[in-house]
Amino acid sequence: MNEGYKTKQKTLILDYLKAVDEHVTAEDVVNHFRNNGNPLGKATVYRYLEKLVEQNVVLKYNFASGQSACYQYIGEKEAEHHYHLICVKCGNLIHEKCGYMDEVAKHLSQNHDFALDPLKTVLYGECKNCRCEALK
Amino acid sequence: MNEGYKTKQKTLILDYLKAVDEHVTAEDVVNHFRNNGNPLGKATVYRYLEKLVEQNVVLKYNFASGQSACYQYIGEKEAEHHYHLICVKCGNLIHEKCGYMDEVAKHLSQNHDFALDPLKTVLYGECKNCRCEALK
DNA sequence: TTGCGTGCAAAGGTTTTGCATGGCA
C-alpha cells in the first residue's frame, strides 16, 4: 500500500491523520507539527496527502473555492459497497455501506460511459441531525 | 430584480449568460468580451456574478479549490436537476442532465435520512475517452 | 450632484513547482 521510501515525515503525517480521525486541512497538519517541535515542509504535506488520496487511504473533500480542502483518514475499511456522505452543515463524514451506489455506477457506466470511482466520490448534503435542526 | 444602476457591463454579462445557457467560468466571461472588442474588468465580472448568485438568477458551482467556479444562468425557471462528473484522469468536467440522480437523492433521503445537495456533489471517475485510452 | 459601478493593479489565500540538499535502501 505504501510505495516509495518510508520516511519519518510520512509516518508522522499518517499517524496524525489516524489519531485525529476527523477532517483536517493541510494547514492543520502543518500547524500541528510546527507546534510540536517537528516542523514539516508545506510541500511535503501536500505531496503526501495527495498520494494518500490516490491510494484511497485518505478522502479529500472540497467546500467553497478559496477554502482549504479537507482530508480525512479512511483506512483500509473494505472498499466494496462503501461510499461517503458528508454533511455540509456539521462536516460529519458518514460511511455508507448500502449497495445502492453500485446501481448508480452501473447506470453511469451504461448510459454515460463513465466509470464511477465510489471511493473518490463524496456526496454532499445534510445529515439526519442537521435536517432535524433545520425544522425547529 | 436588478437593484442598483443599470450599466452596459451588467447588460452584456447577463445577456451572455442567457445566451450560452451553460455553465461558464468567470474567465470564460472575461475572455468572451475581450475577444469581442468589449473588454470588461475582471473585478466587474466577479462582482456582478456574485450579485446574480445572491439574487438567485445565477447558480454557482464550486469544484476543487484552485479550480475556477462555474456560473450558470437559471433565470426564473426552477433549477434544472443536473449533476457533475469529473474525470480523475483528464480532469474534464461533464455536465450531466440525466434525471437518474433524483432517484439517488430519493434513496438517500428515504433510507439514510440524508438530503443530497446536487449542486455541491461531484462524482469522480473515468470519462469515456480515458476509459478507451486505458484499454489500449 | 450624488453615489454606485468600473477597471486597474495589488493583495489575499491555497496549492504546485523548481531545485538543491538530505536520507532511505
Add this chain to the structure above:
DNA sequence: TGCCATGCAAAACCTTTGCACGCAA
C-alpha cells in the same frame, strides 16, 4: 551509490480588495 523525499522559496492560480475615475439617475 542511486534514487526518491524533503524543504524552502518562488510561482501559479483563482478571487477579492483598494482606490481613483466614470457614469447612471
